[in-house]
Amino acid sequence: NHSESSPKVLEGNDLQSLAKYMKSDSCRNICLMLGAGVSTSAGIPDFRSPGTGLYSNLARLNLPCPEAVFEMDFFRSNPVPFYTLAKEIYPSRYRPTLTHSFIKVLHSHGLLHTCFTQNIDTLERRAGVPEEKIIEAHGSFATQKCIDCKDPYDDAKIEKAILNSEIPRCERCKGLVKPNIVFFGEALPKRFYQSALSLELEGDADLLIVMGTSLTVNPFASMADRVKGCPRVLINLNEVGNFHRQDDIVLLGKCDDIVRRLCRELGWEEELDREWEAT
Ligand code: APR
Numbered sequence: 001n002h003s004e005s006s007p008k009v010l011e012g013n014d015l016q017s018l019a020k021y022m023k024s025d026s027c028r029n030i031c032l033m034l035g036a037g038v039s040t041s042a043g044i045p046d047f048r049s050p051g052t053g054l055y056s057n058l059a060r061l062n063l064p065c066p067e068a069v070f071e072m073d074f075f076r077s078n079p080v081p082f083y084t085l086a087k088e089i090y091p092s093r094y095r096p097t098l099t100h101s102f103i104k105v106l107h108s109h110g111l112l113h114t115c116f117t118q119n120i121d122t123l124e125r126r127a128g129v130p131e132e133k134i135i136e137a138h139g140s141f142a143t144q145k146c147i148d149c150k151d152p153y154d155d156a157k158i159e160k161a162i163l164n165s166e167i168p169r170c171e172r173c174k175g176l177v178k179p180n181i182v183f184f185g186e187a188l189p190k191r192f193y194q195s196a197l198s199l200e201l202e203g204d205a206d207l208l209i210v211m212g213t214s215l216t217v218n219p220f221a222s223m224a225d226r227v228k229g230c231p232r233v234l235i236n237l238n239e240v241g242n243f244h245r246q247d248d249i250v251l252l253g254k255c256d257d258i259v260r261r262l263c264r265e266l267g268w269e270e271e272l273d274r275e276w277e278a279t
Helices: 015-023 054-061 066-070 072-077 080-089 098-108 155-163 190-202 255-266 269-277
Strands: 030-034 112-117 134-136 139-146 177-181 207-211 232-236 248-252
Touching: 015 248, 015 255, 030 098, 054 066, 054 080, 066 072, 066 080, 080 155, 098 112, 098 255, 098 269, 112 190, 134 139, 134 190, 139 155, 232 255, 255 269
Parallel strands: 030 112, 030 207, 112 134, 207 232, 232 248
Antiparallel strands: 139 177
């Protein structure tokens, strides 16, 4: 009988079928959507894991609500909580994870189309993924500017200030300096909207892999459901989003463990270890 749905490109909804598809000619362009869960094994807490997540640990900074740490009005009134957090999660103190090295391996095999990340830790580029393949949808610590006169601020000076628990101020107008992280209510970088839209319209992705995110913050999260016509994989400790399509694969567990098993299946495990050793 005629099957209503699109021809199944996967033989099964398991890791082995995923590996087989990734090695096939039909899989040339892989898109990734990353969240804080891919950096927890580096020592950077995520936001919402009960107990360990940043939002349950920011209470000691006596914030009106945890998200206030990323709100502009609160930051203007009191930049100390943000800079306290910034010191704790400052990228230069951390090393990429095995999952970040997996992204570099995908690129080495010419399979990486775009790595969309919500993370501000810059560990994707630190793992050797080319910047032009990375979309830091919520900005990152990579650059910073004055929130009043918008003057860019020196990279080395802000790193020194943050690690010395000082609040950096603009040398021109004495305004507060803030890393170019997207605060709640701010627009996401133009590149995000352009790339997300072209992904949706052109349907360039042959595979979407979503890793380490609760898919709770939009507009980033909604991209997972706007990608159509290709298999989607969720790699996460717990089930999130709506991965109930015929070609969806849900692999629950730690992303580093799942990535290692997948690379073993692909014959890329030595390469994965070599890439991670090099970080
Ligand atoms: N392996 C797999 N999944 C993990 C791991 C791990 N080692 N560690 C944590 N996770 C999962 C958690 O179970 C959770 O589902 O990753 C997810 C992390 O979710 P959040 O803490 O909500 O982080 P994220 O989705 O990135 O948050 C989105 O919220 O505050 C904003 O701008 C901030 O970018 C952030 C956005």
